Amino acid sequence: MKADFRSDTVTRPTAAMLDYMMKAPVGDDVFSEDPSINHLERLSADIFGYEAGIFCPSGTMTNQIAIKCHTSPGDEVICEKNSHIYVYEGGGIAFNSGASVRLIDGDRGRVSSEQITMNINPDDVHRPVSRMVGLENTCNRGGGSCYDLKQIEKIREVCDRHQLILHLDGARLFNALVARNEDPKDYGRLFDSISICLSKSLGAPVGSVLLGNSTMIKKARRIRKVFGGGMRQAGYLAAAGIYALDNNVERLSQDHLHARMIEEALREKSFVDTILPVETNIIIASFYQPYTPQHFIQAMEKEDILLFAISPTQIRMVLHLDITPAMVEKTINVIKNL
Ligand SMILES: *Cc1c(COP(=O)(O)O)cnc(C)c1O
Numbered sequence: 001m002k003a004d005f006r007s008d009t010v011t012r013p014t015a016a017m018l019d020y021m022m023k024a025p026v027g028d029d030v031f032s033e034d035p036s037i038n039h040l041e042r043l044s045a046d047i048f049g050y051e052a053g054i055f056c057p058s059g060t061m062t063n064q065i066a067i068k069c070h071t072s073p074g075d076e077v078i079c080e081k082n083s084h085i086y087v088y089e090g091g092g093i094a095f096n097s098g099a100s101v102r103l104i105d106g107d108r109g110r111v112s113s114e115q116i117t118m119n120i121n122p123d124d125v126h127r128p129v130s131r132m133v134g135l136e137n138t139c140n141r142g143g144g145s146c147y148d149l150k151q152i153e154k155i156r157e158v159c160d161r162h163q164l165i166l167h168l169d170g171a172r173l174f175n176a177l178v179a180r181n182e183d184p185k186d187y188g189r190l191f192d193s194i195s196i197c198l199s200k201s202l203g204a205p206v207g208s209v210l211l212g213n214s215t216m217i218k219k220a221r222r223i224r225k226v227f228g229g230g231m232r233q234a235g236y237l238a239a240a241g242i243y244a245l246d247n248n249v250e251r252l253s254q255d256h257l258h259a260r261m262i263e264e265a266l267r268e269k270s271f272v273d274t275i276l277p278v279e280t281n282i283i284i285a286s287f288y289q290p291y292t293p294q295h296f297i298q299a300m301e302k303e304d305i306l307l308f309a310i311s312p313t314q315i316r317m318v319l320h321l322d323i324t325p326a327m328v329e330k331t332i333n334v335i336k337n338l
Contacts, residue, residue, distance in 0.1 A: 002304040003327035008172075008201040008281060008320035017203065017243045024239035028232050029055070030225070036235030040242050044196060044209040047245070048188035052217035053209045055238050056229050059084075059171045062195035062210035064092045065223045067132070069216055070165045070192070073098030075131035078119050080106040082141035084169055085134050096227070100128045108276060109139025110147055113154035120162050132165040135191075138172045138179075141310070143276030143284040144259075146176040149186055156190045166190065171197040171208075175280040178252040192216070201255060201281055202244035203321040206237045248321060255281040255319035258328045262317060265335040281319040284310065296338075303334045 004010045013021070027033035041053035056062045063085050067077060077093055079086055081103040085093060093099050102119045104111045121127035133155065138144045159166045168191045170176075177184055187194060193212040198204035210220055224230055231237075256279075263278040271291035276284045287296065293309035300307060305327075310316045319328075 001327075002306055003323060003331055005305065005307040005317035005319070005323065005331075007308075008318045009199055011199075011201070011203045011321045013203065013205050013240060014321075016247075017240055020243045021236050021239045024235045026233040026235035029234055030230045030232060034233060034235040034238070036242065037238040040238040040245075041209065043242060043245060045211055047184045048194060048211055049185040050188050050194075050211040051214040053211045054217050054220045054224060055231075055234070055241070056208050056210060056224060057206060057231065059169070059195055059197040059199075059208040060089050060092065061224070061227060061229050062208040063134075063167075063169050064089060064096050065220045065227065065229075066167045066193045066195060066210055066212075067093055067099065067134070068097045068223050069212075069219050070132045070167060071097050071099045072131075074100070074128055076100045076102050076121065076128035077132050077134055078102045078104065078116060078130060078164075079134040080104050080109050080111050080136065080139070082106075082109055082139070083134060083136050084140060084171065085136075087141070099131070102130070106139075106142075108145040109136060109142025110145060110151070111135070111155075112151065113158045116155055116158050116164075120158075120164070130162065130164060132167055133159055134167050134169060136169040136171075138176045138280050138282070140172070140282070143278065144172065144175065144280035144282030145277070146180055146279050149180075149182060149190075152187075152190050165192045167192060168194045170194045172200055172280065174202060174249050175252050175256070178249065179256055179280050198241040198244050201252060201318075201320040202241075202248045204237075204240040204244040207241050209241070251321070252281065255321075255323070258323065258325070259283055259317075259319045261328060262319075262331060262335070265332040269335065269338060271338075283317040284314055286313045286315075299338055300331075300334060303330070305331055305334060
């Protein structure tokens with residue numbers, strides 16, 4: 001078995017998860033008649049204290065539906081310059097919502113309330129209407145960095161003062177919750193909507209859930225249909241999500257421990273320049289010239305260890321459910337012998 005550190009999306013369902021999926025009761029979800037999807041939506045909403053949730057095929061769709069719910073064409077979305085909603089969703093903010101984007105240069109993906117305040121437009125006919133703020137937690141391009149809850153509370157205050165909607169791209173929110181031992185209800189209290197992914201390190205094959213109040217989620221159902229995301233007997237997929245939430249959250253701390261162990265091995269190497277502080281399951285490192293990401297990737301690939309470069313100077317390794325302790329041990333030994 002290759003040790004695949006390219007992404008936490010590469011996990012395959014376990015036998016126990018598949019078994020649970022096979023037994024799922026299903027119905028037509030466009031008629032809201034799929035018991036497994038209804039269960040998953042209720043379960044996820046309850047974890048965060050929201051009124052409702054909606055199951056979607058991807059995290060891109062849940063984010064894009066949220067932005068479409070919250071904005072009108074010509075409005076402006078404020079987010080960090082490396083955020084997934086801006087960098088990795090194919091220009092969806094413009095394509096789907098006709099909204100403009102205001103980018104903030106954050107600290108490893110995180111923005112401050114002061115930075116947001118400075119980027120809110122005045123009430124002036126020349127300017128786009130600042131409508132919503134999109135945060136990410138953990139921050140993918142920030143090396144899995146986590147927000148401090150106090151920082152989010154300050155951002156919420158700025159949003160309240162300026163009537164801005166606050167959305168969270170929580171693709172890896174469970175990693176942050178576990179790493180910082182936080183209460184999901186605090187997030188439900190602070191954000192107007194949250195998108196969570198079940199197909200990252202939680203190990204489900206497909207699926208994300210968008211959470212919010214019932215009025216918003218009702219609107220989201222209409223938008224999901226327009227986007228072509230209305231699925232029928234998708235309860236088999238939702239069951240994987242239920243299984244993931246019930247069984248695969250606590251174990252994330254093991255991924256975080258493994259990431260720190262690999263980080264330590266990398267720190268010993270003379271060719272390693274910087275490693276972003278490892279807070280969760282992502283390691284981002286850069287190298288001194290003439291050593292390049294390609295040297296590292298090729299040396300690892302020879303040992304059946306897979307990873308990516310995420311820029312000409314940076315490599316990324318992501319821990320997840322399918323990376324075993326034995327694979328971590330082997331990876332550390334391979335790094336030691338480089
Ligand atoms: C993976 C990811 C998403 C959603 O991606 P999909 O592949 O569309 O499910 C959203 N935000 C972040 C930060 C991600 O890492």
